[in-house]
Amino acid sequence: MKRNFIASALLAAAFSAGAAGISSPSGNLVLNVSVNDSGTPTYSLSYKGKTLVADSRLGLVADEMGFADNFTISATDTMTVDRSWEPVWGEYSTVRDHFRELAVTFTGGEPSREMTVRFRVFDDGLGFRYELPRQDNANYLTLRDEATEFNFTADHKLFCIPGDYDTDEYLWSETSFSGLPGALASYTGHTESQRSGGNTIQTPLLLKTDGPVYVNLHEAALDGYPAMLIDVDSDTYSMRTNLVPDRLGVRAYLQLPFNTPWRTLIVSDDARDILASQLVLNLNEPCKIEDTSWIKPMKFVGVWWEMFTGRVKSWAYSDDYRAKPGVTDYTKIEPNGHHPANTENVKRYIDFAAAHGIDGVLVEGWNEGWEDWCSYKKNRQFLFDKPYPDFDLPLLRDYAASKGVKLVMHHETAANAVDYERQLERAFQFMKDNNYDAVKTGYVGAIIPRSEHHTSQWMVEHVRHVIERAAAYGIMVDSHEAPRPTGLCRTYPNWLAQESARGGEFESMGGNPPSHTCILPFTRLKGGPMDYTPGLFETRLSHYGEGKDSQAGTTLARQLALYLTMPSPMQMACDLPENYERFPDAFKFIEDVPVDWADSRYLEAEPNQYITVARRDKNSDDWYVGAITDHNARKATIDFSFLPEGVKYLATIYEDAPDADWKENPQAYRIRTVTVDSRTRLKQPLAPGGGTAMRITKK
């Protein structure tokens, strides 16, 4: 890790008469901090000379005391930091962390309290957090409110999803401050949904001003604290934090000293900068895992999509929904005969993975408990060390090893987090005993302990605990239905991916419009990689008969592009082997595409509309390009100036055929090769809902 660390006590900060200020290294962003007449701390932020966030209040309110007024500024401290670090995996082999910092200490009140707000102003945005130091008059806080405001100045465009205590699996609204109430009214709930009520949305969210200036609002390093929702005042254009409470109404139990997560604003007038920003990762703590050699980015296939295809297939071994894990003798129960997680079928997936260089095979439905898994009305849903009788684990373990393929474990908890903890150490030991080193976790349903929500403080701590314990066993994790990511994968790089958004599975349940994957990289992905499950070649569910009519909002070629536009170190090839075998030349791209990158260049971007990105493989000199569009056809402009000058490359282009269309003709693709160099400019057509993927190798 390379570090350039420059500290200065009197840098660019002005400090006089209860106010302080600092600018970003380039001067584009200027932050001002002061206290108002009530002694309430406020901040404002301008971008390129125009106010972006007007005076906005700061503070915390607890049962024991408030940290929101009667303050004066008692100290300020500034420094400039310019350092870089090397992630274990990611979009870049080296990340620059360059900011100016202003720490403002507020004191006052009776009895006297102290609070520091630490601001870091980067050229691509702002992060700030509350730091409650050890102090005489405060120890515990029963937090009722965080009073942080983000007071915008006009009726900006908003890209957002509803505020919800338990889920983020929504389609995105493109609306505005004034349009938000109507947009929110159009949503209906689903399995986990517990809407927060009010004019409330969640983060990461994106704003676009008339300028335009793009602003991603989120948080970084969410740990020991509830997730943040945002209350919106549609008349005043003000936003305000609304922390997810537990079911008894408490937001958080804190003990001092305590630092909150960072509140983050990624800001640029170039939409591509939002995608390229590493601000959230930079605000997270460095890696806490000493030896990371066992953390290996991977691709995997899985016994999974079969259960979504509309054929009568089931996670459960039996149709007897009264079976109780650990009680029912599954060796004697009647099997339903349509349980895909069986030995023969899993062997087929292992064979396929081995033949195509895919690292892993996920198997869902391998263990006792699926018969009535999403019940909430019982205190044990699953056993994590009891395979169903038709899943011959010793055989499959040895078979996978003989083929050089890794089985990927699945731990669906049905949101019974306490029972998962009850079994956790034994479950992880069971994994290691059986040669597994990656697990996909799931929390479908309402949370147990029943006092909690998916994103309340206790659950945030639960998931972090799972990640830490997994690291202790040398296990990589892909979390589903966990609190939305905030860059903690930097600190715990065994946390390869999360779902935490509406993923590819919804292509079987109404579909995801093409715009969906044009907004996720601007929002959800700023917290960390998503297990979106790209690679869907058979996009029409009607293919499987049985009257299912859902259709994916994508062409086949676009699915290849998603491996570039939705980068993840744990990337699925989600479709069935038999579908890949119908299109072996297209599948070649999935075989080839890396999941870890040395460099990334965002070439074109507009939220909800299009993204074009080029990435360099971390383990070779190959480049890859992915381009996607929304439901409109488009010509992507690919500027190859990222290539080293004077070197000829061969680009293998996987593109939509001229008559391709996500709805009418999704599987029409072409593969062609062209020679390119750093001076090449390519106008690449994309079909409606389409996309292009390229592999670029030295000639």
Place this chain on the structure above:
Amino acid sequence: MKRNFIASALLAAAFSAGAAGISSPSGNLVLNVSVNDSGTPTYSLSYKGKTLVADSRLGLVADEMGFADNFTISATDTMTVDRSWEPVWGEYSTVRDHFRELAVTFTGGEPSREMTVRFRVFDDGLGFRYELPRQDNANYLTLRDEATEFNFTADHKLFCIPGDYDTDEYLWSETSFSGLPGALASYTGHTESQRSGGNTIQTPLLLKTDGPVYVNLHEAALDGYPAMLIDVDSDTYSMRTNLVPDRLGVRAYLQLPFNTPWRTLIVSDDARDILASQLVLNLNEPCKIEDTSWIKPMKFVGVWWEMFTGRVKSWAYSDDYRAKPGVTDYTKIEPNGHHPANTENVKRYIDFAAAHGIDGVLVEGWNEGWEDWCSYKKNRQFLFDKPYPDFDLPLLRDYAASKGVKLVMHHETAANAVDYERQLERAFQFMKDNNYDAVKTGYVGAIIPRSEHHTSQWMVEHVRHVIERAAAYGIMVDSHEAPRPTGLCRTYPNWLAQESARGGEFESMGGNPPSHTCILPFTRLKGGPMDYTPGLFETRLSHYGEGKDSQAGTTLARQLALYLTMPSPMQMACDLPENYERFPDAFKFIEDVPVDWADSRYLEAEPNQYITVARRDKNSDDWYVGAITDHNARKATIDFSFLPEGVKYLATIYEDAPDADWKENPQAYRIRTVTVDSRTRLKQPLAPGGGTAMRITKK
């Protein structure tokens, strides 16, 4: 295990026109079951020809459906069982389990439901439970109410404590149905108390009719279900179950098939039979632990009472209440200098135990977290594998082993049950790695998960989980602040003891009146052994100076008798070594007294007044006698006819001196020896608040 199992389909049962009946083997108790005009199941119980429990309703009510009316009796099944079993430890080497059983199946309603109530009528009482079989129209139940009534027939005397969701550490009221409201109004709460409200009491409770007939009302085999409180109607003399809810109002989540705990009535006109009854154990499942050879009853001393004596001593290593376990560097924090769980002091206890043949040394305050342990306002209170810097575990482990003494672990959880589960497997492994095989657990404070109470369903399951996991590691458990025992120690005999009542520690906080230990064996002890912590030789807290004036309600000799009247396989000698060294001849009794018995004979008993019991050592032919009285002096009559005829024994009698008195002269005792045989009748004087202990060995 000896089993005599006689089944008969048409034994003593009458079954006609919606009614059924059965009598106990001797005919003393007669049970009748019927359905009333609403189709509600009812039962009644008579004892020696007189109605004890008049027609009382039965039933369960869930959100999904009720099981409380619209029933007819569709089947009855009867059998007689006479078998015996051998407990791993206890009051008897063999326990007879002799009852007649009547299983009544109720069906009806739209959609049709089915419920069996299984009654077992013993000569010393009744047990019955609800059995909800697998059925087409019901799977999950969200239980809102159990409608079981116990309709008594007159204004009987009641011995009881208040209904409370979180504690049972109360002094006992001797009152009546009509006096109950006044009695309950006199109680004040304490640390864990969450009074249920209403005219509500908890079990085990004792009734005494004018007859007199004595009735202990409790439950057996509480597992997967909340603890039972009892609502009392002081006008109609009716009692009714009131299950402990979670904080969201649900009593239990059940999945069929499910059997509730047994509701138990121990009945006799001889108070001694209540003490001798093994009915609750008989209604529990047989031992589930295959190899029990590692389960060893034990006596122990401990670094514990020092913290109650009023000297400035502390469980905590430091007085810095802001220290955070796992965060604070305890090696650098300032020690308070009065932390008794330090290496030198523990060595002193080990030396003492070794010199006196005491098996174990409990050490409380050995681990990180005591600085602010009972906080509730944080999500981690303790670490169970981090000794304080002044507790040299490797040294003490080896020192104890060299002396043949076992260290006893302490796991105070501060009622954070989920965090205990989070650490549990590692905590138990840490114990085994350090040669511990017994643990005292504690749950002081309000429960986390915050949706739960100490005795709600989830916590009942939590504690059972801890016991099961302890068994998997070969660890014996003594649970404090856990749900009151219901005989599960038969099924899990590594569960040696529980507190679950107001114990000896309260002698330092106002004292326990002498009557307290004259009622506990009739009530609390029917569920299982209590870690009461007898052996207090220095009964005046003023001995320690510092202005503490609490005095124990006991003479010194009575403390010895408690080892007989409060039997437990994990029995403490609670006082300080230096106090025992002041009275070495009296301490000899504690050295000698066994903690596991071949036979027990209750010679005299009246609740709240006196108990005299004789017990035969399981590992020798020695007998022991203990006799206690309340605040009144008394002459116990000890009939030695339990001795084999014609054999001379030497009885060493530890008795109150003639001028002894619990308040004025508690330490006045005498030791004398007399020769006794089976024809001896001894009139043994007991001082006010006094007692006598005898060791009886063959001459």
